[in-house]
Amino acid sequence: RELEEFLKLRDFVLSYPDYEQCRREFKWPHLTKFNWALDYFDFIASNNNDTALLFVDDDGKEIWASYDFLRKRSNQVANFLKEIGLQKRDRVMVMMENSVSLFEILLGIMKAGGVIIPAATMLPAEDVAERIETANIKFVFVDGDIVPKLSKIEVIANKYLNAVVNVGNHSNSVFNNSKGKSPIWINYIEVDNFKEEYSPSFITYSTDEMYSFFTSGTTAKPKLVTHNHNYPVGHLTTLYWVGCTRGDIHYNISAPGWAKHAWSSVFVPWNAQATAFIYKYKGRFNPKNILSKIEKYKITTLCAPLSVWKLFLIENLKSYKFSLREIVSAGEPLNPEVIKKVKEYINLNLREGYGQTESTLMIGNFKGEHTKKGSMGKAAPGYNLSILSNQLDLKNEGEDGQIGVNIYPIKPLGILNAYNDSAKNESVFKGGYYLSGDTAYVDKDGYFYFVGRTDDVFKSLDYRISPFEVESEIMEHHAVLEVAVVPTTDEREMIVPKAFIVLKPDYIPSREMALELFRFIRKHIAPYKRPRFIEFLDSFPKTVSAKIIRKDLREYDQKIKKKKIKA
Ligand code: ATP
Ligand code: MG
DSSP states (O other), rough: OOHHHHHHHHHHHTTTOOOOHHHHHOOOOOOSSSOOIIIIIIIHHHTOSSEEEEEETTTSSSSEEHHHHHHHHHHHHHHHHHTTTTTTEEEEEEEOOOOOHHHHHHHHHHHTTTTEEEEETTTTHHHHHHHHHHHTTEEEEEEEGGGGGGGGGGGHHHOOOEEEEEEEEEOOOSSSSOOOOOEEEEGGGGGSSSSSSOOOOOOOHHHSEEEEEOOOOOOOOOEEEEEETHHHHHTTHHHHTTTTTTTTTEEEEOOSSSSSIIIIIIHHHHHHOEEEEEOOOSOOOHHHHHHHHHHHTTEEEEOOOOHHHHHHHOOOOGOOOOOOOOEEEEEOOOOOHHHHHHHHHHHOOOOEEOOTTTTOOOEETTOOOOOOOOBEEETTTTOOHHHOOOTTTOOTOOEEEEEEEEOOOOOOTTSEESSSSHHHHHHHHHHHHEEEEEEEEOTTTEEEEEEEEEETTTTTTTTEEOHHHHHHHHHHSEEEEEEEEEEEETTTTTEEEEEEEEOTTOOOOOHHHHHHHHHHHHHHHOOGGOOSSSOOOOEEEEETTTOOOOOHHHHHHHHHHHHHHOO
């Protein structure tokens, strides 16, 4: 019954009804016993030789992994996990770059009843230790070349971990057996010895924890967000937004280690029965290489963060012959200038989406829908959103307030289970809402406009300043690559906006450049919102998921102020 219900909703979404119809008829299924990997993935994958995953790298390696291949491989992983003692609900940290193994491991953990907790490979050792402790991790899958990093966290590893699985060539433990229980150290190659058929010895309920993430850490220390087996079902809203369908080759530019990877590298393509495309590159992000892969492998649907689109726009986009049909971006507010340029260069509408680690796609510009400049779109099917005051009263059209998700009578399936912090849970689940922490307003046609994270929005001379709005204006200047607007104080100690700016590679910071930007600002921005200060930086402080950490810019600004006063 559960599978039928899930497939019914999935097929409805995949028929891409128009937005109004989709919102009207979209009903979350009530699933009691459901394991997405066992019940759904295996169902579509059995004897299916379509490509589920296309992996390419810089050494010319090309792997076309079929659905059936991944079904069998993940069964081997599940059998292996059972053998090494994984119990239902045990948390497993996966600290790996994109590879075919990564995807069979993710499926295998789901099948074995474990909880996936991804971690970015560039995470410093101390953070890894802290996360193992905070989340009570029992097992770790780690890429071979990150193994040496683990030697620094021996004490925590000995205390918490049962086993470390090394997905690489080094097979020796980096832990001493001197203290604690010392986890067993296993080479991933062992998985080859296990059977390709798997049957679980337990029932998975949809409310069992499945996939949990640490947030990006843009505003504060990363928080652990837990999701259950309803989560992949919740991602049908993400699928509807991306517009991916069977036969598509979907490329999501995102490193594993954060929620966006689960959103758009796992659940979107596989709920659509499409092909997920993975490109593992050496060294630094190189837009030219990425663009030529998009061309060569005939990518049809593409999801990339704003920072990537900005880099693409510096390239000669018109010179590529793309097969792209749908292009989307989520995770940060999308400046209208970027959308305009993309349209000009490749004649496609770059559609924005809004969501969080705590949710699936909540707001978006959906396929075929009219878009409005500066708006992130309309509420996703299955999500009932309200704009709220601090007292949780409904705001009027056009008035700023916090985005709240109505969770009564039905909580959208993509909304988090909980944080691992009861005070935080109490502060976000209130009055029948999940409170997002983001400020926005909505117009009479139901279009949402992002104003800022509730913590980033500030007042200057009693006017509300939306950093995003001011940044979008400044982005229209041809020399600007990135900009972040934060509050600072002027000589009278009044709060005023300040713009931190990173210039495009061909421009050099100078007094003349600053004056030119001030002239541009005077021309385009209302007096009360105009940044009074400009400071050029070589780059911005960013999270692992490439978001600008405004908090760090504010702190840095305070510091240099204090220094100046002292001087
Ligand atoms: P942390 O919660 O640790 O501070 P984070 O909020 O950046 O980090 P994520 O869950 O990755 O972690 O990001 C979600 C946030 O990103 C949203 O709450 C919102 O502020 C921002 N965001 C996502 N999509 C958009 C969008 N389309 N427009 C504006 N902001 C967006
Ligand atoms: Mg957040």
